[in-house]
Amino acid sequence: MDFLDRLAARVEESGTYLCLGIDPDPAALPAGYPPDVLGVERLANLLVDNATRHAAAVKVNLAFFEAFGSAGIAALERIRARLPADMPFIADAKRGDIGSTAARQAVALFDALGADAVTANPYLGYDALAPLVERDGRFVYVVCRTSNPAAAEIQNLPVEGDPLYVHVARRAVEWAESRGNVGLVVGATAPDELRVLRGAAPALPFLVPGIGAQGGDVDAVVAHGPARGGDAGERRGGALLVNVSRAIADAAREGDDDPSAAVSAAAARWAGLLRC
Amino acid sequence: MDFLDRLAARVEESGTYLCLGIDPDPAALPAGYPPDVLGVERLANLLVDNATRHAAAVKVNLAFFEAFGSAGIAALERIRARLPADMPFIADAKRGDIGSTAARQAVALFDALGADAVTANPYLGYDALAPLVERDGRFVYVVCRTSNPAAAEIQNLPVEGDPLYVHVARRAVEWAESRGNVGLVVGATAPDELRVLRGAAPALPFLVPGIGAQGGDVDAVVAHGPARGGDAGERRGGALLVNVSRAIADAAREGDDDPSAAVSAAAARWAGLLRC
Numbered sequence: 001m002d003f004l005d006r007l008a009a010r011v012e013e014s015g016t017y018l019c020l021g022i023d024p025d026p027a028a029l030p031a032g033y034p035p036d037v038l039g040v041e042r043l044a045n046l047l048v049d050n051a052t053r054h055a056a057a058v059k060v061n062l063a064f065f066e067a068f069g070s071a072g073i074a075a076l077e078r079i080r081a082r083l084p085a086d087m088p089f090i091a092d093a094k095r096g097d098i099g100s101t102a103a104r105q106a107v108a109l110f111d112a113l114g115a116d117a118v119t120a121n122p123y124l125g126y127d128a129l130a131p132l133v134e135r136d137g138r139f140v141y142v143v144c145r146t147s148n149p150a151a152a153e154i155q156n157l158p159v160e161g162d163p164l165y166v167h168v169a170r171r172a173v174e175w176a177e178s179r180g181n182v183g184l185v186v187g188a189t190a191p192d193e194l195r196v197l198r199g200a201a202p203a204l205p206f207l208v209p210g211i212g213a214q215g216g217d218v219d220a221v222v223a224h225g226p227a228r229g230g231d232a233g234e235r236r237g238g239a240l241l242v243n244v245s246r247a248i249a250d251a252a253r254e255g256d257d258d259p260s261a262a263v264s265a266a267a268a269r270w271a272g273l274l275r276c
Numbered sequence: 277m278d279f280l281d282r283l284a285a286r287v288e289e290s291g292t293y294l295c296l297g298i299d300p301d302p303a304a305l306p307a308g309y310p311p312d313v314l315g316v317e318r319l320a321n322l323l324v325d326n327a328t329r330h331a332a333a334v335k336v337n338l339a340f341f342e343a344f345g346s347a348g349i350a351a352l353e354r355i356r357a358r359l360p361a362d363m364p365f366i367a368d369a370k371r372g373d374i375g376s377t378a379a380r381q382a383v384a385l386f387d388a389l390g391a392d393a394v395t396a397n398p399y400l401g402y403d404a405l406a407p408l409v410e411r412d413g414r415f416v417y418v419v420c421r422t423s424n425p426a427a428a429e430i431q432n433l434p435v436e437g438d439p440l441y442v443h444v445a446r447r448a449v450e451w452a453e454s455r456g457n458v459g460l461v462v463g464a465t466a467p468d469e470l471r472v473l474r475g476a477a478p479a480l481p482f483l484v485p486g487i488g489a490q491g492g493d494v495d496a497v498v499a500h501g502p503a504r505g506g507d508a509g510e511r512r513g514g515a516l517l518v519n520v521s522r523a524i525a526d527a528a529r530e531g532d533d534d535p536s537a538a539v540s541a542a543a544a545r546w547a548g549l550l551r552c
Contacts, residue, residue: 066384074346098424108342123399125426148374150401
């Protein structure tokens with residue numbers, strides 16, 4: 001099964017757009033957790049065991065594990081192995097590089113780590129993404145309009161009458177043509193841009209971060225996030241994924257009596273807010 | 277000592293712009309090396325022991341180690357520890373992400389791996405680079421105009437009369453203002469763009485890949501690569517670094533009788549072609 005099939009199966013089962021983000025910060029762990037790689041792995045395991053069942057997919061930002069060097073990557077490999085076999089697993093790494101390097105990035109993410117989908121940065125052009133895109137069954141979310149405060153600095157520069165991010169979306173539509181395995185990362189903190197991008201790329205699956213701790217707009221995401229055509233548009237929820245990381249992980253810290261129950265309740269609440 | 281001071285000291289000692297790239301591909305190892313992480317580490321050690329003394333700096337592209345998961349990162353950590361203490365070490369990772377993630381990227385690259393300098397992708401804007409730039413003594417090369425065939429696809433899009441890469445260079449000049457620790461990655465395969473960028477950013481240090489296997493133009497790099505003003509311009513060689521990876525590593529494979537001597541001779545030859 002390719003990524004969109006795996007995702008569709010989990011969306012049917014969970015009934016939600018929710019993508020559970022596992023980005024554990026050692027400075028924000030529950031009481032009693034050591035502020036190191038052991039504590040980070042413990043929180044990740046708590047999320048896997050209690051929150052994933054409410055989600056349609058899981059996304060890990062690799063930097064939170066890379067920060068501990070090889071010990072962090074070893075922890076991530078154990079966490080990956082702990083995920084349910086049917087759970088779509090997205091490696092948020094924002095890679096992309098000259099061809100010989102991108103080929104090794106594809107091995108790192110798809111083979112060594114076992115990612116079903118990855119995020120990638122478009123700045124180097126298509127050949128820097130080709131080894132990621134040209135993998136049967138896998139999927140690439142191209143970073144298009146991000147959720148950070150300075151996102152507009154480069155992404156909204158005017159190119160022939162449209163902002164740069166619209167041009168990137170148009171390229172991504174072309175890159176998706178041969179295998180249908182390219183989507184966009186679009187931040188929930190930019191609802192106007194999200195609407196514009198849905199118009200520019202009606203059939204591309206969107207991965208939307210920025211909800212929860214970053215303050216993004218749930219209504220705009222649900223209105224404009226689902227694909228409106230093509231293979232993605234025919235699926236329940238339009239292949240939309242909405243990522244929530246800190247707002248669920250923080251429940252473990254705030255629910256000191258029973259972190260497992262607190263995380264499960266928070267994930268269930270977000271799944272409900274993002275039901276499809 | 278900050279990065280530019282460390283680099284200047286090595287440039288004085290080596291008399292070259294040469295940056296040794298350590299990007300070992302398991303498909304291109306010398307005869308008798310196992311095509312796995314052991315073979316990759318063995319080639320990297322051969323380069324460290326025989327080629328670094330001819331170079332002004334060392335650059336590692338992390339993907340070539342990430343491809344082996346935690347075992348690859350552990351190998352990279354051993355290689356890092358094997359480098360001479362005075363050798364400037366550049367982690368080519370092309371990172372950059374929303375602030376909370378970028379903070380962990382800074383820990384991964386500067387603290388866990390001990391990089392003196394890193395490469396970063398500008399597409400997400402300044403706040404995605406801030407945790408990297410705002411580290412005293414370290415340095416960030418912003419990916420501006422790359423050496424791959426499709427580099428122009430996004431980087432040369434016209435923005436208000438100038439290509440996008442010129443706008444990125446102007447931002448980088450601003451980002452460099454507070455600490456003087458920002459430079460540009462500019463591919464040697466784009467000599468016209470290199471010349472334009474030296475005009476747009478006269479005082480920024482350049483890291484130039486694309487020489488050797490990628491066929492870049494050495495004369496154009498030496499003519500327009502060195503900084504022409506500011507702190508970088510006052511240093512020998514204008515803080516220019518020219519990366520050579522495969523053209524030196526391949527000597528190990530081609531010099532089967534004595535790979536150590538072959539690598540040393542290849543590095544010495546490139547150091548001579550790139551003397552300053």
